[in-house]
Amino acid sequence: MTSTTLRLSETGRAIGLREAGSGAPVVLIHGVGMQSAAWAPQIEALSLTHHVIALDMPGHGSSAPLPQGSQLPAYVAWLREALTGITSAPVSLVGHSMGALIAAGFAVSHPGQVARVALLNGVYRRSAEARAAVRQRAAEIAAGHHDIDTPLKRWFGDTPAEQKARAAVARWLRAVELEGYANAYTAFATGDATYADRFAEISCPFLALTGAQDPNSTPRMAQAMAEAVQDGQAVVIDGHRHMVNLTAPDVVTGHLNAWLSRTAKTREALR
Template identity: 70%
Template sequence: MTPTTLPLSEPYGPVTCQRAGQGAPVVLIHGVGMQSAAWAPQTAALSLTHQVIALDMPGHGGSAPLPAGAELPEYVAWLHAVLQALDLGPVSLAGHSMGALIAGGYAVCHPEAVARVALLNGVFRRSPEARAAVEARAAEIRAGSFDLDTPLIRWFGESAADQTARAQVAGWLSGVNLQGYAAAYTAFARGDSTYADGFGGIRCPLLALTGDGDPNSTPEMAQAMAEAAPMGHAVVIERHRHMVNLTAPAAVTAALRDWLNTEGATS
């Protein structure tokens, strides 16, 4: 992979990413607290046939944070500025968790720029109870309370693959920029319904994928996203949780390859 820095103009500042491979472009966006390296298994596999660009989200890795108080639409606007700077034409766009919210919102707002979209472990129309819980966590993070163990317990099981991935993720979370983390988590907490009504206008192939053990990005949410989009398809990976692209990399990569081979858009 080749590290790259894009010097975007204000209000965005520099954006860092990892690039690999040649061919049709695939853009990957990670979740809150992660970085572009979290896509390493998929980058290695997909770059054999595609040009893969894994972005560092604002306030993560080497990317500058967004202004204080930014909500999900500001992250979608950031992505639009990044893709305009990259000048790739229509892209295959995949996001994980918060990245899935950004990717889904982008597909709603800029359908002409998206050839297909994949939403991994995304959230969609949380229940009032789930929304209250995640907004409470966001408030704690903004107040400076950073609990490393709670998300790790929620995201990982006891298998060897889970524990190996957990060690990687713990390292990324431990080094995260707390301001960028708090800002992105707040937008994540408030963004599950922001673009939900627009999914019917996503005319390209849409993949909604999650693990059957993910309590927050549930199989029911994946199915609802797939049903809301005209070319939607849901995949649920059994015996895996939130970081399924790391704990079940072969299964996720296979689903993404099928998605990349899905052509056409509805009229």
């Protein structure tokens, strides 16, 4: 696996990435507070058959932040610029949490550049109560209150595998720059409905995967997303929460490999 920092041609903005393997491109986008290293199990496994590219989201890892106040469409535009500088081929796009919002927005905005899309622990049309809670957390982060204990308690249980993953996630949360973290979290808090009305436009093979015990990216949301698109599948992994790609890496990678092997249905079959 190679870690690289690229300079984007349109804006001159730096972008950090990890890549490995060869073949058809698979692009991975992490969630708020994380970095491309959070995809290590999937990079190792999927690079056996594909060219895997894991991006640092703006303001995370080695990627420069977007301007303060940027909302979800700005992150989608950032992904378009990044992919323009990386590959001309349609990509299989995987996003986790905030990365899932970016991936979904890109799939509806640039369908010709997406071969398939998988959303891990994605949010979709939050309830009024959930929306108020996440916006309150965004306001606290923007005010400089960088609390990592609360999300860690919400994301992880007490098993040895979960505690090992928790330690890695805690390191990434402590390392993230507060400006980039706050900017992305605000976009995450307000972005769950931005592209929701356009999910019906997604016709490529679609996977929505979450943990059965994830209280925020719920199984109900995964099922609703899969039903909203034209060729969707929902997968719920029992016994796991929000960081399911780290706490159940082999199970998640197995579902991603199955998704990568799915053949796109014809327009006639989708009708």
